[in-house]
Amino acid sequence: MTLLWIAFAVLLLPALWLLVLPLRQARKLHDRQQDFEANDTSAEQNVAIFERRLTSLEAARERGDIDDARFEEDRLELERSLLEDTQNLKRRPLKKYTSGRFVVPLVMVSVVAVSVVWYQFQGAEGDLMLLETRREVQADPDASLAMYIERMETQAERQPDNPNVWSELFPLYRETGQVEKAANTLERLIDIEGRVAPLLAQLAQLRFFMAERELTSEVQALVDETLEQDPRQPTVLGLLGVHAFDRGEYETAIDRWRRALANIEEEETASSLREGIRVAQRRMGVEPEQADTEQAQGPGIRVDVSLDKSLADTVPDDATVFITARDMEGELPPLAVVRAQVSALPMTVVLDETNAMSPQASLSQVQQTRLIVRVSRSGQATPQPGDLFGDLDGVTVGPVEEDEAVEVVVDRVFE
Incomplete structure (x- = not known):
């Protein structure tokens, strides 16, 4: 995690440098603006233009091109235009180049704070901690499955709402025979992720074998809820096939397992189901090699x-x-x-x-x-x-x- 925060700091440095850049150029820009305003001749140019136009207007009156009433009207218009141009050239006094400098540090602090807070909510810090934990255990010369489970349990206490922690713990508990903990972990995962078909199917399967392959009311409710969402869910179909096989309903078991096979991607599970189908066929007195081609x-x-x-x-x-x-x-x-x-x-x-x-x-x-x-x-x-x-x-x-x-x-x- 230390390397992660160092990387964040390195990424923030260019942003902070861009924020500081205007401060470094503030004095130079202030001096340029001050020099421009001190040497600005716009007002004198406007007055000169006014005088030339007024002279032309007087000459036109002397030639008789315009009368006195027209002369007064046009002169008034020239004066009004000069007044407007002169007013637009008035500028507020320049502030010192140091004014407002305190805003930049505030913005810099805000950028850092917002970035950290955003990552806390949207980032994957928790998943990085899981990865780091896995690497630490793998690098430990005394590493064991029990140590890994213990470290993951610690992470579950620190990150109770991270679904990846519980997804990691569930198979660990199941493989080590801690079925009750596995079931509780899966229920916690369902609370976080929602009652989706794959998770409900795994819980139904686990509860089914915990009940010594009995289709209890709890298991049946989970099966019904799963099939309502996904009628082709292979885990549940496999479970129902086992239940039918145990009751001697071999045709039903074969049907369930074949339907499960059509939706399974794991070859190991598919091989187990195919072997179950062959055993059920033998129990029915059908030769397995003939079953697929002769028993329509x-x-x-x-x-x-x-x-x-x-x-x-x-x-x-x-x-x-x-x-x-x-x-x-x-x-x-x-x-x-x-x-x-x-x-x-x-x-x-x-x-x-x-x-x-x-x-x-x-x-x-x-x-x-x-x-x-x-x-x-x-x-x-x-x-x-x-x-x-x-x-x-x-x-x-x-x-x-x-x-x-x-x-x-x-x-x-x-x-």
């Missing part, structure tokens, strides 16, 4: 997905593949989504109601669909420049036949 529920589509050979070397094997079915008009959410990896290509998948992301949008609602296959290097669900894709329009939705499949080749680059 309701109307669907069998899809052969492959990657163009010319693009095969441009993406890693662990890049994510999104296989999506959408309505032809593009007005509904995705009707079905399957997630895989490039290493699995070429592959055959069946899209049906089990792959639906919500009950309100599934393949049973349409007769034709558009298939889109996208390869994402980042694993993000939102298309990014550089992603690979292939699509096929007007695919008929109906009973899934084992020997009938449509082919989609990933052969283009998303710009």
Whole structure:
């Protein structure tokens, strides 16, 4: 933090120098102005102009060009003009060049004070303290996870309203088995950030496992609140899949986990869900390798997905593949989504109601669909420049036949 304040001081120095600059030039400007006023001949020039015009006016009267009444009128106008010009040239006496100097130090102090106060409210001093704490622990030869947690708890006392402190503490408590502290930390984070779906989902999951995988009234309330905000929230869908699996409702568990897979970006979590799906399929007496291609529920589509050979070397094997079915008009959410990896290509998948992301949008609602296959290097669900894709329009939705499949080749680059 000392370096930060030194940097602020260095940045303020040019501003303070600019404020002092007028003081350094005040005497020189005062002398120039005084000299100008002392040698100003504007009044004499105006009088000379007046006299020349008056002489011309008298000569015109003598020639008979104007009468006495016109002469008096024009002379009065000249006198009035001279008077006005002379009055405009009157100046107030110059003040001393030292007058008003006290204002500059006040402005300088105000600039520094306002800058400091503004940073206190709008800056990220608290986050810099967290970074400094992390570095201190990493540099300590006796560093340990317990020491890091202790330092972060100290920061939480100093910065009770900084959400980043609680975001740092929550996984630390969870990983060290301090689940009650983890739950309290998450609740504090929700108080600060608001009741947003991702945080509510994490709290629901934590309370679910704390209750020994029971869907208590508290957990159910959190689940309902989360799904009301985001029906595709993967953490909650994964939790509901676990609950269904424990009760022997394997088809429901598979449905929940598949819907969660369509929205998960972390490969480790996705692998766990895929393993859970395979276990549930074995419990149902279905061979896992046949489950995706033979166990269609309701109307669907069998899809052969492959990657163009010319693009095969441009993406890693662990890049994510999104296989999506959408309505032809593009007005509904995705009707079905399957997630895989490039290493699995070429592959055959069946899209049906089990792959639906919500009950309100599934393949049973349409007769034709558009298939889109996208390869994402980042694993993000939102298309990014550089992603690979292939699509096929007007695919008929109906009973899934084992020997009938449509082919989609990933052969283009998303710009």
